[in-house]
Amino acid sequence: MPAHDGTTEQNDGTDDMTDTVADPIYKTDALIAQDIDQYLKVHEHKTMLRFITCGSVDDGKSTLIGRLLYDSKMIFEDQLEALQSDSRKVGTQGHEIDFALLVDGLAAEREQGITIDVAYRFFATEKRKFIVADTPGHEQYTRNMVTGASTADLAVILIDARKGVLTQTRRHSYLAHLIGIQNIVLAVNKMDLVDYDQATFEAIVEDYTAFAKSIGITAFTAMPISGFKGDNITTLSANTPWYQGPSLIEHLETVEVNSATDADKPFRMPVQWVNRPNLDFRGFSGLIATGSVRPGDSVRVLPSGKTSSVSRIVTLNGDLEQAVAGQSVTLCFADEIDCSRGDVIALADSPPQAADQFEATIVWMADEEMLPGRAYWLKIGTQTVTATIQQPKYQVNVNTMEHLAAKTLDLNAIGVANLSTDKQIVFEPYADNRTLGGFILIDKISNATVAAGMLHFSLRRAQNVHWQATDVSRDFHARLKNQRPAVLWFTGLSGAGKSTIANLVEKKLARMNRHTFLLDGDNVRHGLNKDLGFTDADRVENIRRVGEVAKLMTDAGLIVITAFISPFRSERDMVRQMMQPGEFFEVHIDTPLAEAEARDVKGLYKKARAGELKNFTGIDSPYEPPHDPEMRIDTTAMTADEAADAIVARLIP
Amino acid sequence: MLDKKTLTHLERLEAESIHILREVVSEAEKPVMLYSVGKDSAVMLHLARKAFYPSPPPFPLLHVDTTWKFRAMYELRNRMARESGMELLVYQNPEAKDRGINPFDHGPLHTDMWKTEGLKQALNLYGFDAAFGGARRDEEKSRAKERIFSFRTASHGWDPKNQRPELWNLYNARKNKGESIRVFPISNWTELDIWQYIHLNDVPIVPLYFADKRPTVERDGMLLMVDDDRFPLQPGEEPVMRSIRFRTLGCYPLTGAVESEARTLPEVIQETLLTTTSERQGRAIDKDAGGAGMEKKKQEGYF
Numbered sequence: 001m002p003a004h005d006g007t008t009e010q011n012d013g014t015d016d017m018t019d020t021v022a023d024p025i026y027k028t029d030a031l032i033a034q035d036i037d038q039y040l041k042v043h044e045h046k047t048m049l050r051f052i053t054c055g056s057v058d059d060g061k062s063t064l065i066g067r068l069l070y071d072s073k074m075i076f077e078d079q080l081e082a083l084q085s086d087s088r089k090v091g092t093q094g095h096e097i098d099f100a101l102l103v104d105g106l107a108a109e110r111e112q113g114i115t116i117d118v119a120y121r122f123f124a125t126e127k128r129k130f131i132v133a134d135t136p137g138h139e140q141y142t143r144n145m146v147t148g149a150s151t152a153d154l155a156v157i158l159i160d161a162r163k164g165v166l167t168q169t170r171r172h173s174y175l176a177h178l179i180g181i182q183n184i185v186l187a188v189n190k191m192d193l194v195d196y197d198q199a200t201f202e203a204i205v206e207d208y209t210a211f212a213k214s215i216g217i218t219a220f221t222a223m224p225i226s227g228f229k230g231d232n233i234t235t236l237s238a239n240t241p242w243y244q245g246p247s248l249i250e251h252l253e254t255v256e257v258n259s260a261t262d263a264d265k266p267f268r269m270p271v272q273w274v275n276r277p278n279l280d281f282r283g284f285s286g287l288i289a290t291g292s293v294r295p296g297d298s299v300r301v302l303p304s305g306k307t308s309s310v311s312r313i314v315t316l317n318g319d320l321e322q323a324v325a326g327q328s329v330t331l332c333f334a335d336e337i338d339c340s341r342g343d344v345i346a347l348a349d350s351p352p353q354a355a356d357q358f359e360a361t362i363v364w365m366a367d368e369e370m371l372p373g374r375a376y377w378l379k380i381g382t383q384t385v386t387a388t389i390q391q392p393k394y395q396v397n398v399n400t401m402e403h404l405a406a407k408t409l410d411l412n413a414i415g416v417a418n419l420s421t422d423k424q425i426v427f428e429p430y431a432d433n434r435t436l437g438g439f440i441l442i443d444k445i446s447n448a449t450v451a452a453g454m455l456h457f458s459l460r461r462a463q464n465v466h467w468q469a470t471d472v473s474r475d476f477h478a479r480l481k482n483q484r485p486a487v488l489w490f491t492g493l494s495g496a497g498k499s500t501i502a503n504l505v506e507k508k509l510a511r512m513n514r515h516t517f518l519l520d521g522d523n524v525r526h527g528l529n530k531d532l533g534f535t536d537a538d539r540v541e542n543i544r545r546v547g548e549v550a551k552l553m554t555d556a557g558l559i560v561i562t563a564f565i566s567p568f569r570s571e572r573d574m575v576r577q578m579m580q581p582g583e584f585f586e587v588h589i590d591t592p593l594a595e596a597e598a599r600d601v602k603g604l605y606k607k608a609r610a611g612e613l614k615n616f617t618g619i620d621s622p623y624e625p626p627h628d629p630e631m632r633i634d635t636t637a638m639t640a641d642e643a644a645d646a647i648v649a650r651l652i653p
Numbered sequence: 654m655l656d657k658k659t660l661t662h663l664e665r666l667e668a669e670s671i672h673i674l675r676e677v678v679s680e681a682e683k684p685v686m687l688y689s690v691g692k693d694s695a696v697m698l699h700l701a702r703k704a705f706y707p708s709p710p711p712f713p714l715l716h717v718d719t720t721w722k723f724r725a726m727y728e729l730r731n732r733m734a735r736e737s738g739m740e741l742l743v744y745q746n747p748e749a750k751d752r753g754i755n756p757f758d759h760g761p762l763h764t765d766m767w768k769t770e771g772l773k774q775a776l777n778l779y780g781f782d783a784a785f786g787g788a789r790r791d792e793e794k795s796r797a798k799e800r801i802f803s804f805r806t807a808s809h810g811w812d813p814k815n816q817r818p819e820l821w822n823l824y825n826a827r828k829n830k831g832e833s834i835r836v837f838p839i840s841n842w843t844e845l846d847i848w849q850y851i852h853l854n855d856v857p858i859v860p861l862y863f864a865d866k867r868p869t870v871e872r873d874g875m876l877l878m879v880d881d882d883r884f885p886l887q888p889g890e891e892p893v894m895r896s897i898r899f900r901t902l903g904c905y906p907l908t909g910a911v912e913s914e915a916r917t918l919p920e921v922i923q924e925t926l927l928t929t930t931s932e933r934q935g936r937a938i939d940k941d942a943g944g945a946g947m948e949k950k951k952q953e954g955y956f
Contacts, residue, residue: 036923043849048662119797120790122843129662131841143818150820260659272675277708285704287672287822316706326660328671328704341679365818379823382679438821447827449817 042126049257052133052148052181054172055158060189064158064227065134068249069123071234118148127253142398142412143365145175146452150438153257154183156248161194161224165207170215171398173208177217178361178414178454180431183255184212184220187248192226196239215401221251258434262325267291267299267347268428268436270381274340275330283314283330284339286382289435291347292324293331298348301339302426307348308333342383344426344436352436354424355458361416361430362389364409366443366450372408373540375574376450378421380439386422386577387441388544391537393417408537409451418459422577430454444570477557481515485554486651487579491566491626492589493618494604495596497635497643498563501589504644506561512652514559519546521564534615540571547575554583559651567623586629587647593618595636663850670697670838671704672822673801674785677836678711680826681783684836685742687772688714688733690726691902692858693787695733696847697839699856701785702737709738715784717775718745719767721756721904723880729859744775756906757885763904773809776833783826783834791843801840807831848922861899862921864913868892875909900925 031039055061121132133148149155155176159169176184186208194200205222212220223232224240225248231237234249246254268289275283293299293310300307312332313320323329331345339345346352364370370389378387392415395406409415430437441451478485488505490498499520506518525532529545532538543566550560566572576584596618597605608616615621626632631650633643660668677684686701688694701710714734734741749766756763776784790797800816802824817825826834839847851858861878868879870890877884878899879892884906886892897910898921915921 032923032926036919039926040849040852040919040922043845044661044663044853046662047659048665120841121797122791122841124843124845129843129846147818147820151822257659263659272672273679273705275705275708281707283707285675287668314706316703324660326665326668328668328675330706377827379825381823382676434821438823440818440820440823440825442825442827447825447829449819449825452818452820 043124046124046127046129047257048129048131049154049252049255050131050133050152051154051156051252052135052145052152052176053156053158054135054145054176055189056160056166056168059158059160060227061134061158064156064187064189064225064233065121065132067227067230067233068130068132069121071230118144125249125253130252142171142175142414143363143452145172146179146363146365149176149179149181150434150452152179152181154185154252154255155181156185156187158187158189159204159208161188161190161200161204164204165211167399169208170211170401173212173217174215174396174398174401177215180434180454182258184217185248185251186220186222188222188224189227191224191231191240192229196224196231196237198240198242201240201243221246223248223251262290263292265290265325265433266350267293267297267345268352268433269293269329269331269345270383270426270435271339271341271343271345272382281332282336283312283332284345285328285330286345287328288323288325289381290325290433292322293329294322295319299331299333299345300348300351301337302344302346302351303354303424304338304343305351306337306339308335308337310334342381344381352426352428352433353458354426356422356424357418357420357459358427359393359416359418359456359459360439360453361414361456362392362409362419362441362451362453364411364413364415364451366448367411368443368450369408369410370451371540372417372537373544374568374570375422375444375577377442377444378419378425378439378453379442380425380427380437380455381435383425385425386574387419388574389441390418390420416456419453427455427458429457444573474555474557477555479557481557483514483557483559484583485557485580486559486583486585487550487554487575488559488561488585488587488647488651489550489566489572489575490561490563490587490589491572491629493591493593493596493623494565494616495599495601496589496591497640498565498589500640501633501643501647502561502563504640505647508644508648509559509651512648514652515557516559516561517553519550519560519562519564524549524564534621536568536615536621539567543568543571543575547571547578550575551578554579565617565623567617567621569624569626572626585631585651586626587631587633588626588629589633589635589643590625591635663846663853666839666842666846667700667703667850669822669841670700673824673836673838674701674704674710676824677783677785677826677834678705680824681834683779683781684712684783684785685715685776685779685781686710686712686739686785687787688716688730688741689787689902690716690722690730690733690859691787692847692851692862693789693839693842695856695858696842696850697785697787698733698737699850699854700838712785713740713742715742715744715775715779715781717768717771718743719763719771719904720745720750721763721767721883721906723859723861723878723902723905723908725859725861726902729857733857742775742779744771744778746771746774755883756904763907767904776809781833782828783836785836785838787839788837789842789844789847790840799837799840801837802826803835803837804828805833805835809833844925845922848918848925852918852922859902861902863917864896864898864915864920866894867897867910869895869897869910876912877908878905878910880905 053061053065119134121134123130133152135145135148157172188201188204201224224243225232231239232247235247236245268291269286271284271286273285275285295310295312297310299310310331311334313323314330314332372391373388375386375388378385392406392409394403395413395415397404398414406415428436437455439453440449443450490502492498502518506516509516524546529542532542546562546564550562553560572586600606607613608619617623705711716730746767754763754766788796800819804817805811828834869876870879870892876897895912896914898913898915899908899910902908913924915924
């Protein structure tokens with residue numbers, strides 16, 4: 001810790017910015033000028049720390065980052081000139097330099113005077129290179145903070161010394177803790193505006209300590225600073241003689257980074273890409289998530305469980321003796337075993353598990369709310385599978401940490417829910433392994449990233465419920481009936497003619513000695529699905545259950561005919577995924593809305609138009625027609641009987 | 654060495670970039686690397702060779718050419734394509750060629766037609782769904798907020814308010830037909846990191862980055878190099894031999910040189926570190942539209 005030298009920091013109130021620029025921490029110019037080779041050597045061995053700054057709108061976050069960049073000489077003269085002229089034009093600091101303008105990048109933000117997205121900034125000191133994620137403090141931007149925090153080793157939580165611990169402070173701390181950031185810095189900012197008062201600082205720290213404990217933060221480092229004036233940023237300030245240190249920069253330079261702790265864990269590497277330039281070389285490329293690996297190590301490939309040993313660690317600069325967490329490498333095995341993208345290579349005697357049902361924390365990041373039961377893509381490491389989420393167990397109020405009942409999650413909501421995947425994934429709890437425990441959810445239609453999640457554990461039933469191997473196989477069932485199982489999935493508006501045509505199809509097939517079963521929407525809702533209504537979420541669950549029933553029936557060798565509106569593409573696709581390839585026939589009973597409404601066999605359209613029926617497809621709930629169905633039946637161009645003949649002819653040519 | 658655990662910043666940056674390159678190759682249908690022959694492109698290409706070694710990088714290099722690059726750039730471009738074993742695609746906007754668009758007579762239209770339009774045309778022509786670019790977040794303010802996987806509409810537009818959240822190192826490369834992704838594997842590198850990496854790995858770069866005596870004229874406060882006889886000299890203008898080098902390389906009539914004696918890489922780095930102006934200062938492109946020049950260009954489809 002540097003001696004506190006009051007003479008270099010005469011703070012006479014003139015705010016001359018140059019006094020802190022010449023700070024010893026950054027005084028590398030002399031070395032650069034005299035011995036560039038030596039300087040490069042030092043720079044070569046620098047480590048890297050990624051951190052986020054979190055604060056409310058006026059906590060001075062952008063000013064602090066601007067100050068760090070300015071002090072580390074990441075701002076050049078031309079940028080400074082632009083900054084000075086901008087400060088006069090749009091600055092909020094009167095005639096003084098507005099550091100926030102340095103980091104508020106997008107034109108829209110300049111006008112509004114706020115930061116609206118995650119921005120990444122870079123600076124370096126003698127010891128470290130830093131990447132700062134600047135994340136906004138508004139409630140509606142929780143997703144940005146979670147995004148910025150996901151790659152951070154450390155979080156700087158800013159508090160305005162005049163205001164103390166606010167709701168936002170609690171929210172930021174909770175999110176940082178949720179994402180698993182171990183190093184938390186409580187930066188009590190704007191100390192200049194409270195006359196550097198020690199009691200003010202200590203009261204805030206005491207207040208924060210009590211809160212931190214309540215959410216499970218066991219350790220943090222508190223410091224009194226002024227981003228605007230530069231106090232305790234690079235060196236200790238004469239204005240706070242009662243503070244013993246460290247300065248913000250000193251702390252950032254010495255704190256341990258994540259990759260160092262990851263290296264101590266058992267070896268795991270998700271396989272990204274199989275490298276096969278020719279028949280003689282087969283390598284498995286990936287970024288080592290945890291642990292280390294050397295040639296000769298016994299490894300296990302998951303989920304298959306096959307074992308081999310590492311023969312080489314191949315790089316362009318020659319083979320390596322060892323590779324550690326954080327490195328991108330290519331491994332070769334001593335034996336030819338199956339291994340492809342999505343597999344995880346792990347230490348043979350301490351492998352991670354595979355499962356398909358989990359409890360997880362989910363942060364919802366899309367405008368469109370989560371639909372329990374809908375199929376989303378789940379990407380975890382290099383594995384991408386289909387996942388469905390159940391109704392949340394609870395949602396967390398990020399301001400009070402209370403658990404609230406919730407049926408779904410909307411934008412920026414955080415909740416805990418069970419989820420299941422269509423096949424087993426190799427995983428570890430997020431708390432142990434960010435790579436094998438952190439996932440994103442992707443909407444199958446829009447392809448947007450709609451959520452981030454963290455796996456807690458696999459559900460016991462996933463571990464204990466095994467597939468019972470039966471001696472009479474699905475093929476045997478089908479052969480016995482002398483037919484190929486299939487699902488004829490009718491979709492279309494209410495009143496389109498689905499049930500009528502389905503009924504005719506079943507009769508025709510029965511006459512041909514085919515074993516069939518007709519699952520009708522109305523009938524199923526009297527029994528299996530009588531607990532479900534007509535909200536989007538319930539419609540999704542309705543279809544999921546029908547899909548599962550249809551699947552069991554195809555296992556029994558049956559030809560299943562279903563007649564459900566099934567308005568959403570993603571659910572129909574989900575059911576398609578459940579079936580064996582070639583056994584799913586999507587039949588679009590295509591009747592224009594006006595025609596279906598004119599028929600109105602059950603009188604439902606009339607009721608819906610009168611407002612007596614809510615969520616009626618085509619009226620106040622959407623219908624998404626199939627893009628590429630196996631068959632499209634235009635009911636305005638043929639009779640029900642002709643339609644049924646066409647469908648049977650397609651199924652049994 | 655064997656118990657070394659904490660990676661240096663360059664090792665972490667390298668590993669991250671390689672990870673990104675491999676993800677794109679695994680998830681995209683038809684990736685391409687935009688190769689501008691500058692120092693950032695040089696590092697990006699080197700990282701690609703590392704990522705897929707011993708295979709050559711499994712995608713082509715695309716040079717969106719303006720016909721006005723420095724001669725030394727064309728030389729290095731052809732050499733690197735040969736050495737890396739990659740296919741080199743060179744695209745020149747035929748309309749710009751027909752109309753004889755040049756930086757002397759057409760000002761901003763030159764960049765717009767050769768580069769912005771040329772890039773869109775090339776991507777459409779070949780049907781690439783993912784394009785690597787060598788942009789860095791430290792270059793310019795709007796870059797600082799761009800994702801590593803930057804999603805583009807079918808018309809190549811960028812909507813800064815509607816970017817996909819990017820968590821951990823999980824990248825979402827899914828897109829609909831016609832849409833594409835620009836990917837920036839060296840987003841998190843700074844100018845100094847680039848130089849240091851070139852130094853440590855002997856990455857080949859265009860010799861114009863090093864000082865030498867070259868024919869120059871001074872125009873509007875910029876030192877321009879007279880690289881070939883297409884350079885129209887104004888009355889009274891006479892090329893003067895000066896010891897100069899370039900901090901960035903683009904079209905030679907648009908790229909300002911600095912007077913320098915730095916003939917080795919450490920000397921160049923030394924000068925870079927002691928300099929007081931930013932890297933893009935030698936370029937005219939950032940200064941349009943009240944400081945939002947680059948953001949506006951990017952929304953229009955510029956890289």
